Amino acid sequence: MAKFNAKLPKLTHEEFRAMAIVVLISALAYSKAGTRALGAVALRAVGTSQVHASVVGAGFDIATYLEARKVIVEKALDESLPVMHENAREITESMRYSLMAGGKRIRPALCLAAAELFGGQAAIAAAMPTAVALEMIHTMSLIHDDLPAMDNDDLRRGKPTNHVLYGEPLAILAGDALLSTSFEHVAAHTKGVPAERVVDVLRRLGTCVGAVGLAGGQAMDIKCEADPNVSLDDLTWIHTHKTAALLQASVACGAILGGASAADVRALETYALKIGLAFQVADDILDVTATSEELGKTAGKDLTMDKTTYPKLLGLEKSKQARARAAALRPSARRRGPRRACLLYTSDAADEED
Numbered sequence: 001m002a003k004f005n006a007k008l009p010k011l012t013h014e015e016f017r018a019m020a021i022v023v024l025i026s027a028l029a030y031s032k033a034g035t036r037a038l039g040a041v042a043l044r045a046v047g048t049s050q051v052h053a054s055v056v057g058a059g060f061d062i063a064t065y066l067e068a069r070k071v072i073v074e075k076a077l078d079e080s081l082p083v084m085h086e087n088a089r090e091i092t093e094s095m096r097y098s099l100m101a102g103g104k105r106i107r108p109a110l111c112l113a114a115a116e117l118f119g120g121q122a123a124i125a126a127a128m129p130t131a132v133a134l135e136m137i138h139t140m141s142l143i144h145d146d147l148p149a150m151d152n153d154d155l156r157r158g159k160p161t162n163h164v165l166y167g168e169p170l171a172i173l174a175g176d177a178l179l180s181t182s183f184e185h186v187a188a189h190t191k192g193v194p195a196e197r198v199v200d201v202l203r204r205l206g207t208c209v210g211a212v213g214l215a216g217g218q219a220m221d222i223k224c225e226a227d228p229n230v231s232l233d234d235l236t237w238i239h240t241h242k243t244a245a246l247l248q249a250s251v252a253c254g255a256i257l258g259g260a261s262a263a264d265v266r267a268l269e270t271y272a273l274k275i276g277l278a279f280q281v282a283d284d285i286l287d288v289t290a291t292s293e294e295l296g297k298t299a300g301k302d303l304t305m306d307k308t309t310y311p312k313l314l315g316l317e318k319s320k321q322a323r324a325r326a327a328a329l330r331p332s333a334r335r336r337g338p339r340r341a342c343l344l345y346t347s348d349a350a351d352e353e354d
Contacts, residue, residue, distance in 0.1 A: 066109055072124075073108045073131060074100075080132050080185055094166040094174035095181075099139045102157045107134040107250040114254030114268060123258040129189035130201055130253050133182035137209055138246060140182075143175040145218070155292065179209065193257055201253045208249040217242025235309070236277070243283075244276025284309040 077099055083092045108131035115127035146153040146161040147168060154164050163171035183202060190198050207213055220238045224230045251272040255265050 066104065069109045069112055070105045072128075073105045073112075073135070076128050076132050077135060080136070081181070090166075091170060091174055091177060094162060094170050095178050097165065098143050098156075098162045098174065099136065099178065101139075101159055105135060107138055107246060108132065110247065110250040110272070111254035111257075114251045114260075115258035116254075117258060118255055118260040118264065119258030126190060126193050127254050127257040129186050130205075130257060133186045133205060134246065134250050134253070136178045136182040136185070137205065137214070140175040140178040141209075141214055141218075141246075143171055143178070147171060150218070150222070190257070197256050200256055204249050204253055204256075208245040213241055213245045217245070239277055239280040240273065243280040244273050247276035247279070248272040 081092060081096050081099060083089050111131040111134055112124050112127055115123040119126070142156055143162045145151050146156055147163055154161055156162075161171075162174060166174065183205065186198065186202055186205070190201075209215060211219075217238050217240070220234070221242055224234055224238065248269050251268045252265050255268050260268070
């Protein structure tokens, strides 16, 4: 793998550190899927392990960093959903139940890290409403995914799913309300950012959850259940939109709020899309290799629902190879700017056909 060591010194220490954090948070997301190798891949993406140490400091620990970000995100999430009216108490409690049910908060963390990369510590406050909105959208998708009409699951993050506690009608409405509240929260609480950048963020949030985003990916996923003629291209489309689009928006929106250029945003979108696809491959593998206790949700659900997954189409071993290829980030030769040199990594898997 080519390295950008000659370019790296042009970055400031803070830019180095923030860039490394963006990469390493993505690596940590894979730890849920047992993908230990990605940590080494992330270090190679930065340049070398020696460069990594100089970037984040000898005492830097990604788990500690992420936990610190999780604390401030959790506080912001908690404050984002007060009971606004007594008649809305039950639906608000349903919304809060799923929003505050735990998780690593990877999407908000990626948003904040990308904002910090371009705008420094000051950009974190500006990006926090969007970080909250991303988690609201993600939570909506989980509530709806678990419904009897969809994946029909009773367990999420080791707890009863929303419809089990509150009933199916209220769970549907809670998901709807979380989605609408996400846009309201960005519009009402984003401060100190040019209006055109806030509008761009709102547009991207709308796209990533719409017909050519999360909802479209879910619709295609349902359509392809028990279909023997589904292709790998179909599966890639499903995961690109159902899973990767929101991760892509997380990184891109954070960068926009931090003041990134259009070229830098495009670079991060490419990077985040490949991370999102690799994450979903790993998630498919986990569904057939992990227990319900390890997953915090019902294991083997994809098999039960006859869903289209990488293990189903490729087999388990080839799925692991696909995951490794998707995680094998390589530098792009198209742009060599001092910041972009560390960000422009695309997957070799995107250029290969089996």
